[in-house]
Amino acid sequence: MxxxxxxxxxxxDELLNKVSWPTWKELQTSAIIVxxxxxxxxxxxxxMDFTFGIRDGEGVIWQGILGFYYDFVTPEFLNP
Structure with missing residues (x-):
């Protein structure tokens, strides 16, 4: 015990006397940077999400660059 x-x-003792705590100004500066x-x-x-395509639950809102590429490359019978 x-x-x-x-x-x-x-x-x-370590937390109160040995740790170097930041000043209020340093803390504010760090918070703004974060x-x-x-x-x-x-x-x-x-x-990146918008560029490569955004999809909602029901369909395609914007298929993005990759969507256009896949439409071009994918054979017609594989496209729904």
């Missing part, structure tokens, strides 16, 4: 108490005391990067990645994924 003494080892567990020692472990918890050392953990608290937000901007997330928006950019989301836009890139959306652009």
């Amino acid at each position: 003494a080892k567990i108490i020692t472990y918890l005391e050392e953990t608290v 937000l901007v990067a997330s928006v950019i990645i989301a836009l890139l994924v959306w652009i």
Whole structure:
């Protein structure tokens, strides 16, 4: 039991005295960078999804570049 108490005391000491926490300004800057990067990645994924084709539950909204290619290459009897 003494080892567990020692472990918890050392953990608290490390978190309070030995860890270098970021300042409020550094935290805000990092959060903004993460937000901007997330928006950019989301836009890139959306652009790729739109380019290569978007499908809804009932049919094709936009078949994209690959859809046009597959329509051109696929034999007529395989196309529904």
